[in-house]
Amino acid sequence: MQRQVIRSDTSIFKIETLGIEMPKGAGQLTTVEGVIQTIYESLSSEQSLRKEQAPELHDALVPIIDKLQKIMDRDGYPFTISLDDPTGNSWIAPTTQDSGNKYKRRDYPRTHEQNEELGIASDPNAVQNEGVAEPEDDDIVSGKVYSLPAECPGCSKDCFVNMKKVDIPYFKEVFVWATACEHCGYRSSEVKTGGEVPDKGKRITLSVENEVDLSRDILKSDTCALYSEELEVTVQPGTLGGRFTTVEGLLTEIRDQLHGQIFDVDDTTGAGGDSMASSDKEKWERFFKRLDAAISGEMKFVITLEDPMANSYVQDLCAPAIDHQIKTEDYTRTDEEEEELGLKDMKVEGYEEDEKKDDKPAEGAAEQKS
Numbered sequence: 395m396q397r398q399v400i401r402s403d404t405s406i407f408k409i410e411t412l413g414i415e416m417p418k419g420a421g422q423l424t425t426v427e428g429v430i431q432t433i434y435e436s437l438s439s440e441q442s443l444r445k446e447q448a449p450e451l452h453d454a455l456v457p458i459i460d461k462l463q464k465i466m467d468r469d470g471y472p473f474t475i476s477l478d479d480p481t482g483n484s485w486i487a488p489t490t491q492d493s494g495n496k497y498k499r500r501d502y503p504r505t506h507e508q509n510e511e512l513g514i515a516s517d518p519n520a521v522q523n524e525g526v527a528e529p530e531d532d533d534i535v536s537g538k539v540y541s542l543p544a545e546c547p548g549c550s551k552d553c554f555v556n557m558k559k560v561d562i563p564y565f566k567e568v569f570v571w572a573t574a575c576e577h578c579g580y581r582s583s584e585v586k587t588g589g590e591v592p593d594k595g596k597r598i599t600l601s602v603e604n605e606v607d608l609s610r611d612i613l614k615s616d617t618c619a620l621y622s623e624e625l626e627v628t629v630q631p632g633t634l635g636g637r638f639t640t641v642e643g644l645l646t647e648i649r650d651q652l653h654g655q656i657f658d659v660d661d662t663t664g665a666g667g668d669s670m671a672s673s674d675k676e677k678w679e680r681f682f683k684r685l686d687a688a689i690s691g692e693m694k695f696v697i698t699l700e701d702p703m704a705n706s707y708v709q710d711l712c713a714p715a716i717d718h719q720i721k722t723e724d725y726t727r728t729d730e731e732e733e734e735l736g737l738k739d740m741k742v743e744g745y746e747e748d749e750k751k752d753d754k755p756a757e758g759a760a761e762q763k764s
């Protein structure tokens with residue numbers, strides 16, 4: 395409740411659990427409790443008016459206002475809130491104790507519509523090549539760079555997305571997508587793996603013992619979670635998109651992204667590092683010191699990649715012999731994972747197809763008889 399919240403005038407704050415959304419409004423530097431208080435006050439202040447003019451709406455809001463009251467009385471836990479800001483200038487403060495699914499953050503490129511809304515689109519008629527279809531596998535030569543025209547998510551001018559297919563031994567096809575804008579310097583890279591949905595997820599554990607291990611290739615897909623007990627690091631799927639790099643490169647990126655969020659949140663208000671309680675600041679400083687030590691090879695640690703789509707990979711240095719520092723295990727996806735990946739609906743479809751297939755052999759048999 396006391397976490398800091400920075401709400402910019404372009405952001406949308408939601409209380410997911412109650413299904414309510416706060417309209418965009420003036421920017422606010424407050425706490426979770428502060429935002430909820432604001433919503434409570436604005437909803438309840440007009441209730442008497444609603445009772446006369448829109449009794450149905452009044453009645454529908456009664457239970458929601460009750461729940462908000464409960465939350466403020468410290469009696470409505472747990473609840474989930476979200477903040478969505480296309481400018482990237484809002485935040486809810488993370489803590490060093492956020493583990494599992496407690497805190498999730500996802501960066502996304504702005505769409506053309508969002509750029510237009512923000513008034514930074516250069517050409518209002520431009521059509522962005524969003525979700526460029528992946529070219530047919532057969533036509534793509536490994537290692538060759540293919541360029542596709544696109545609209546820069548940063549400044550919305552024309553730029554190119556470069557795509558390259560990479561061959562990783564003993565692994566499936568991997569595509570690296572990179573965007574670099576010459577107008578504004580926007581850069582991003584993504585890794586996508588092809589193939590079908592596997593039956594099981596894959597958990598890979600790597601014990602990092604020396605500098606050689608730090609330079610192992612690692613592929614973390616966008617569905618993959620990463621955690622390390624020694625480093626107290628948990629990276630939720632989607633926080634960092636798909637990456638094909640080294641162990642050192644991945645840790646450095648995690649470090650830089652987090653460090654930027656924690657200590658350099660907003661240049662204009664100076665919020666973030668400066669306004670943080672000193673005990674929190676110390677915790678984060680310890681956390682980053684440990685991460686730095688890991689990156690520079692001063693400590694041993696274990697990292698685990700947990701990928702429900704089995705699309706992640708750690709370079710094996712002993713293949714075909716057994717690499718004792720890597721442990722790989724298949725695991726059954728949890729219901730939550732299946733839900734999040736949208737596999738639940740697909741299963742229903744697959745089921746129907748199976749039934750049709752069952753019919754076919756019978757038809758074939760009938761034909762043979764005649």
Ligand SMILES: [Zn+2]
Nearest residue numbers: 546549575578
């Ligand atoms: Zn740009």
